[in-house]
Amino acid sequence: MRQTKILRNILLGMENLLLHKLRSFLTMLGVVFGVGSVVAMLSVGEGASKEALEQIRKLGSNNIIISAKKSAEEEATSTQHAHMSIYGLTYEDHHRISESFTNIQRTAPVKLMRKDSRLRERAMELRVVGTTPEWFKLVPRKVLAGRVLIPPDEDKQAPVAVLTEFGARKLLATEHTIGETVRIGGDQFEVVGIVKSESGQAGNIQIPDQEIDAYIPMTVARNYFGDIFAKETSGTRVMEKVELHQIIVQVDEPKRVEAVAAGIERMLEKFHKKEDYAVSVPLALLKQTEATKRTFSIVLGSIAGISLLVGGIGIMNIMLASVTERTREIGIRRAIGAKRRQIVFQFLIETTVLSTTGGIIGLGVGALIPFLITYFSGMVTLMTLKGILLPLLISMTIGILFGLYPAMHAAKVDPIVALRHE
Amino acid sequence: MVNQGHAHDNAEIIRLENVYKIYQMGVQEVKALAGITVSFKRGSFWAIMGPSGSGKSTMMNILGCLDRLSSGRYYLEGQDVSGLDDDALSELRLRHLGFVFQSFNLIPQLTVQRNIELPLYYLGWDSTRGAQRAQELADEVGLGDRAHHRPTELSGGEMQRVAIARALANDPQIIFADEPTGNLDTTTGEQILELLKKLNRQGKTIIIVTHEAAIATHAQNKLHMLDGVIDRIEESADETN
Numbered sequence: 001m002r003q004t005k006i007l008r009n010i011l012l013g014m015e016n017l018l019l020h021k022l023r024s025f026l027t028m029l030g031v032v033f034g035v036g037s038v039v040a041m042l043s044v045g046e047g048a049s050k051e052a053l054e055q056i057r058k059l060g061s062n063n064i065i066i067s068a069k070k071s072a073e074e075e076a077t078s079t080q081h082a083h084m085s086i087y088g089l090t091y092e093d094h095h096r097i098s099e100s101f102t103n104i105q106r107t108a109p110v111k112l113m114r115k116d117s118r119l120r121e122r123a124m125e126l127r128v129v130g131t132t133p134e135w136f137k138l139v140p141r142k143v144l145a146g147r148v149l150i151p152p153d154e155d156k157q158a159p160v161a162v163l164t165e166f167g168a169r170k171l172l173a174t175e176h177t178i179g180e181t182v183r184i185g186g187d188q189f190e191v192v193g194i195v196k197s198e199s200g201q202a203g204n205i206q207i208p209d210q211e212i213d214a215y216i217p218m219t220v221a222r223n224y225f226g227d228i229f230a231k232e233t234s235g236t237r238v239m240e241k242v243e244l245h246q247i248i249v250q251v252d253e254p255k256r257v258e259a260v261a262a263g264i265e266r267m268l269e270k271f272h273k274k275e276d277y278a279v280s281v282p283l284a285l286l287k288q289t290e291a292t293k294r295t296f297s298i299v300l301g302s303i304a305g306i307s308l309l310v311g312g313i314g315i316m317n318i319m320l321a322s323v324t325e326r327t328r329e330i331g332i333r334r335a336i337g338a339k340r341r342q343i344v345f346q347f348l349i350e351t352t353v354l355s356t357t358g359g360i361i362g363l364g365v366g367a368l369i370p371f372l373i374t375y376f377s378g379m380v381t382l383m384t385l386k387g388i389l390l391p392l393l394i395s396m397t398i399g400i401l402f403g404l405y406p407a408m409h410a411a412k413v414d415p416i417v418a419l420r421h422e
Numbered sequence: 423m424v425n426q427g428h429a430h431d432n433a434e435i436i437r438l439e440n441v442y443k444i445y446q447m448g449v450q451e452v453k454a455l456a457g458i459t460v461s462f463k464r465g466s467f468w469a470i471m472g473p474s475g476s477g478k479s480t481m482m483n484i485l486g487c488l489d490r491l492s493s494g495r496y497y498l499e500g501q502d503v504s505g506l507d508d509d510a511l512s513e514l515r516l517r518h519l520g521f522v523f524q525s526f527n528l529i530p531q532l533t534v535q536r537n538i539e540l541p542l543y544y545l546g547w548d549s550t551r552g553a554q555r556a557q558e559l560a561d562e563v564g565l566g567d568r569a570h571h572r573p574t575e576l577s578g579g580e581m582q583r584v585a586i587a588r589a590l591a592n593d594p595q596i597i598f599a600d601e602p603t604g605n606l607d608t609t610t611g612e613q614i615l616e617l618l619k620k621l622n623r624q625g626k627t628i629i630i631v632t633h634e635a636a637i638a639t640h641a642q643n644k645l646h647m648l649d650g651v652i653d654r655i656e657e658s659a660d661e662t663n
């Protein structure tokens with residue numbers, strides 16, 4: 001009963017607004033743009049969060065990635081002839097890190113090499129990684145065929161190789177390749193599996209398996225290929241000695257990730273004379289994303305806020321004019337027996353219907369903005385239920401807030417004066 | 423339908439006791455009503471007369487519970503309504519009173535039916551029942567076929583009939599008519615007065631405010647006002663009319 005009464009009032013409000021279609025439309029424009037901005041803001045924000053979470057999932061949310069890099073001094077001297085650069089992470093580092101922190105669940109050392117490889121008639125240079133079976137727990141990827149590396153491979157120094165999707169594509173390998181022999185460097189390896197690989201950049205951290213074509217056991221990599229690499233850069237042959245290119249660390253709980261990363265950094269600082277390593281925390285990406293999100297929120301939020309304020313004032317202005325215009329009507333209603341609060345209610349419903357209609361149109365406009373942002377900037381945007389309900393709620397609130405004054409004004413109309421009003 | 427006993431009941435429906443209505447105009451006090459004592463019987467037909475400025479409009483506003491008196495007592499159906507607040511007065515108008523105005527005062531954007539229905543809306547009737555009753559009332563004043571027209575499409579006489587139908591919607595005991603024929607030609611005016619007389623015969627108490635002596639002849643009782651006081655009262659002995 002009560003509900004139908006409210007519905008009836010809403011219908012009456014709509015009827016009144018439809019009497020002045022153009023005026024009503026122009027009045028609600030401010031709210032339309034305000035709500036549009038809110039929708040855009042929320043969808044950009046949600047999109048950024050979703051993207052960050054997706055990236056973190058690819059990187060591993062509990063992971064810390066320690067990478068070798070040439071220190072600034074090394075970079076300067078390495079152009080000299082017959083110079084051997086020694087830098088990066090060591091087997092010792094890996095050992096120390098995995099032994100020293102109780103909150104570390106597992107670690108995987110990574111040795112990166114480029115080797116000329118051949119599968120049947122197909123010859124390509126592959127990016128080969130020597131690592132332990134732990135890798136596949138740290139960077140979990142779908143196994144497309146066969147298996148990943150297992151501890152016996154490591155212990156027995158089995159010459160086996162797991163191809164990534166990228167590597168398989170280069171060598172034209174399929175699931176039927178499993179069991180065949182691939183030549184890596186000068187040696188023969190048995191292809192035991194193919195795993196899916198992810199690529200992409202997350203902030204300034206690279207996805208760990210982005211530049212990998214094949215995995216071989218760490219023990220095999222060390223024995224077969226050693227630690228010294230020859231690198232050809234613009235005609236000069238540069239020798240480098242790097243034991244480990246990367247160490248991936250998994251911490252038991254996300255909240256401890258930053259503390260452990262700081263601990264590792266302190267430890268490495270002690271044992272490395274130069275800064276030839278970098279510690280990155282994927283989880284820190286979230287913070288970076290939050291910052292981007294904040295910038296967007298401030299910009300769009302200001303637009304939204306100003307539009308809504310101006311829209312609200314516009315509504316108030318028109319409603320005040322409407323009250324004056326309808327003084328006689330108000331007087332008639334009061335004379336018949338309408339109470340002040342019923343007049344307040346009538347006008348409040350009208351403004352709320354007006355602003356909410358503006359909100360609904362704004363929702364349509366707002367849905368278009370994220371679409372354009374995605375189209376032109378490639379940013380991920382996402383519309384959620386919250387992103388739809390919140391702007392609607394805001395537009396309703398605007399109606400009530402800015403409708404209150406004109407409605408009270410209407411209720412103050414003296415029926416005796418109003419009935420003489422021409 | 424109508425309690426005939428009531429129609430001939432001599433019980434008073436309205437009583438004013440030493441009523442004052444004083445307006446403050448700057449530093450000057452204007453006594454629009456200066457000590458009015460009068461009583462109206464149930465089912466009577468009154469004309470309140472007087473030149474402009476005599477206080478007859480103020481009188482009607484007070485009687486119609488549209489305005490509050492400055493001092494004195496106003497009993498409506500035995501109830502003292504002098505001290506009631508705005509909400510209570512609205513409630514009284516809604517349940518017991520009907521109004522007809524010189525300029526019809528219909529809401530232009532609403533159809534005839536919706537105009538008639540307005541008091542029922544505030545009484546909380548559901549729209550189906552309200553629409554039905556509005557249609558009946560439109561039929562009663564001879565405008566059944568115009569129910570879905572807007573007031574602007576009607577003639578003055580028709581608009582006043584709609585206003586009367588609206589005044590009847592809440593089945594009031596008293597109908598106030600403020601110069602109901604003021605904007606109508608003589609013939610149409612006569613028809614409207616006949617309609618009011620018919621309602622009076624059905625038991626409604628009718629109070630019209632007018633400055634035209636010709637109109638007042640239709641009323642059984644006349645109250646002449648001058649400068650805020652009652653100049654004289656002509657009360658008809660014929661109660662059955």
